[in-house]
Amino acid sequence: MFTLTDFNELIENQLFYNRNKSFFYTFSNGKLPIGLNEENRKTLKIKSNEINKFIGKTKVNFTYEKILKKICEKNIKLLTESNQYLYFDKEDYKNLQTIYDTLLEKIYILTQKTKIFDKDIDDLFDSHYKKLQEFLIQSNGVEIFKKYEEKPEIFPVKCAEYNPEFQIKLLNIDIFKIKEPVLDIGCGVEGNLVKFLRENGIEAYGIDRNLKGESYLFNKSWFEYKFKMNTWGTVISHMAFSNHFMHHHLRRDGDFKKYAQQYMKVLNSLKPEGCFIYGPSLSFIEDVLVMSNQPYSVDVGEHWTKITKVQ
Template sequence: MISNPALGLWRRIRRRIAGTGLSLDTVADAQAQLTAIEADLPAYLWAYREVLGPWLAEAAAAGDLADQLVRWLHRHNQFLYATAQTRAELAQVYAQAMADTAELLAEARALAEIEAGLPHLFAEHHQRLALALKVAFGARLRDTVQAEYSPGLQLAMLGLDRVETPVLDVGCGATGALVAHLRAAGIEAMGLDRDAQAPGTVMGDWLVQDFGRSVWGTVTSHLGFSLHFLHHHLSGHDLAYDYARAYRRILASLKVGGRFAYAPALPFVEAVLGDGYRVESRSLGSYGGSLPVESSTVVTRLA
């Protein structure tokens, strides 16, 4: 069982990751403001060093901290995809920082030694972190504009005046607004999102998700799955192939007569679906921006 001092430190670190208002550029460049140390942190480490030292040396929380960082990345750029290898490498960066801190606590003979050692430790940690992020994401490590939309707007943009049940919202967002709206209306619905937190939603990765076969009456994704697919397709990124396979799995998960409604449209895929599907696309008027997102599509499974 985690001790109270260790739990307090763990929460401090999580808040530091989640609460930062810094940009991705700042993190990638390991700029000086990242290494700022809370005024009371050295004294906290010194007071509880006998408990915190062994906990930090164990580094059991490193994986959770890496996941927390990935969620922070998603909030700044929804198109960043952290593979299992990337998550493991980020966890190793946090494990190294925790081990270094444990060593500092073990060797310190006075509070002043912790106060002197922490700035160097923080600087080294953030340099390793910046390098890991640059290797994983390269030039894509930049902020993008993103937002959640009202359920009514999502349904209107998707061209859905009715839905067949059950409904799956792919990329429902942390709040699962559309799912909550449908469930409040008595419609069987659930959501899938990598950051899902709300009732009726599950946390998952749409690139590896088993959507089932012939189970869904309606699958929706407003500026979610297809937007990411389009982004990686136009960028020439290898992830586009993974999206193509996931797209086929979603279609296979539809009941006969079921529909996959999404925005933006994916004409480069829709043109080769074959006779087993009916494709209905429409223009929505220009949003502006760098991606052609002013369209939506409803794909109906016919057989």
């Protein structure tokens, strides 16, 4: 009997097999580095009848949608862990679910056959990975994947988590004078700085993707989070928001305008005399802010910028 545990194992094996492989490199035979691993191929052929019954059962007991959601969450997590600059909004999640819905439906039809040939499997998964290619381009543009065309293995662009003492020193923060409450944008999955501040009696919160656990850590991207006016005494972001803003500023197809709008939402969320402290600096927008009539002062250090709401 094929169970949910067996299905989850197939998914995990497949994701592990394709980890750090490029969706955009093409071998001389026209094939992609990513594909179905041999163990899953054998399972699909040997246990086709059981798999067919399992998929059919999930549609009856209403677990099908939950399975689709979990597959998509695992894929997005893997993609963003391999490249921190990839971003997927709610509409992207829906589109990815549609792609995997199509895949499962085709597997359901395929497993009804009395005999499954390798060509049937190859055609199915070649089509699936082509759709994933299109999905990545539609959601994140072309430029970010240019390097992926050069080699079959990708070089991960991961987001490191720094210890809180290092972040505080680098951003020139005095925790004895910091204005509360504090929000750390892109706090990392561990929320190290947020936890450190709270341990020192400071009301602090954090937002990031893939967060779990503590009630003061919000599992949202900085685009999904609602920045309310006059809310925060201090907003911190070390090697996170400004890093991504710079990335999009330099990309030919980057979403510069979206980041600029979000930057202003962060500033508007500050209380009077509140600060947005971040690094690296963003001279291209800080210069505009200085020349504008906006109620903010700008201080720039070697590794940090501090924007203060003056009224």
